[in-house]
Amino acid sequence: MSFKNSTVLFSLLAVLILFNSFFIVDEREKAIVLQFGETVREDVGVGFHFKVPIIQEVKKFDARLRSLDEDPDRILTNESKYLLVDSFVKYKISNVLLFYKATGGSFNNLNNLLGQRTEFELKNQFGKRSVTEVVSGERDELMRIMRDNLAASVVDLGIEVIDFRVKRIDLPPELSNSVYERMRTERNRLAEELRSEGKELSREITASADKDRIIILAEANKLSQQLRGEGEATAAAIYAEAHNQDPEWYEFIRTMELLPDAFSNKSDVMLIDSDQEILKYFKDSSGEEK
Numbered sequence: 344m345s346f347k348n349s350t351v352l353f354s355l356l357a358v359l360i361l362f363n364s365f366f367i368v369d370e371r372e373k374a375i376v377l378q379f380g381e382t383v384r385e386d387v388g389v390g391f392h393f394k395v396p397i398i399q400e401v402k403k404f405d406a407r408l409r410s411l412d413e414d415p416d417r418i419l420t421n422e423s424k425y426l427l428v429d430s431f432v433k434y435k436i437s438n439v440l441l442f443y444k445a446t447g448g449s450f451n452n453l454n455n456l457l458g459q460r461t462e463f464e465l466k467n468q469f470g471k472r473s474v475t476e477v478v479s480g481e482r483d484e485l486m487r488i489m490r491d492n493l494a495a496s497v498v499d500l501g502i503e504v505i506d507f508r509v510k511r512i513d514l515p516p517e518l519s520n521s522v523y524e525r526m527r528t529e530r531n532r533l534a535e536e537l538r539s540e541g542k543e544l545s546r547e548i549t550a551s552a553d554k555d556r557i558i559i560l561a562e563a564n565k566l567s568q569q570l571r572g573e574g575e576a577t578a579a580a581i582y583a584e585a586h587n588q589d590p591e592w593y594e595f596i597r598t599m600e601l602l603p604d605a606f607s608n609k610s611d612v613m614l615i616d617s618d619q620e621i622l623k624y625f626k627d628s629s630g631e632e633k
Contacts, residue, residue, distance in 0.1 A: 364396045373406040373439040385440040402448055408435050408505060411454050415513070416462050418469045420477060427513040428465055432457060432493070433506040441501030456500060461507070464493050475526060478512060485509075 368374045368389050376384035377400045387401075394401060415429040434457070436442050446452040468489050469477055477485075486508055494504040585596070 365391060365393050366401045367391055368403065371405065371407050372403045373436050374401055374403045375439055375443060376401055382440060382443070386438070402443065404436060404439060404442065404448060405450075406436050406439075408433055409450070410434075411457050411461070413458055413461075415511070416465060418465050420469055420474050421471060422473050424474055426469065426474065426477065428469065428509055429511040429513075430461065430465065430507070430509045432461055432504060434497075434502045434504050436501060437503040438501035441499060443501070445500045453500060453502070457497060457502070460496050461493060464489050464496070464507075465509075467492075474514070475529075478514075478526075482509075 366374075368387055370389050372389075374387040375382055376387060376394055378395070378398055383399065410431055410433050412431040415427045417425050418428045419425055442448070442453070446456070468485060472485075490504060490507040493507050497504060
């Protein structure tokens, strides 16, 4: 080999070694550095870094939010009835070294392990509840419990569970009608109880109102009788005083007050003797009728 060829070869080797001496980690990645299969630098930060060429190897992994969305699982309730539960998990790498040791750096391996633990948590929580409780119970509280439990169970995988939710719960065809019919019956029973309570309350309010009405009317009648008596007493006193002051004028006024009652209808006819006392007021001073 000529000197010129050797120089070119060494130059290419130097360039290759130089390029193999540094690496870049962006904000979407997490990285570790291995040497002969052993970790020498863990959770390398974002930026430009150097390493020993050839001897050391860099492993980079996607640190962005990822999702696990598998086929629905058949989950058994505490009534020994199956449900088809469709769920999903959102997670991201929190400890790249634990992630690498647990999965070998493979997201397929991670998804298999995460899927197993997700299914276990679903079976554990749904197995404590009935079909009715799962379908119409406190869904938010159930989701919170499952998310917290799953997050605690995957710490050794080097990931953080961001969200864990049940998208859909389907009943097998043989269960759908019976469950919904039971729910409908329960709602009808509750509605009937509320109606009965409403009717009872209505009767109590009506009875109380009737009682108050009777008391108010009785008090009003008592007061009216009292006022009428006082008025009649006052009128009698006034009449007596008027009679004492001018008996002739009093008799005239009282006679005039009787006439409207006697002739309240235009067709009324009254036959009286011309010598009746009431007619003396219809005569002039000479005794002749007007």
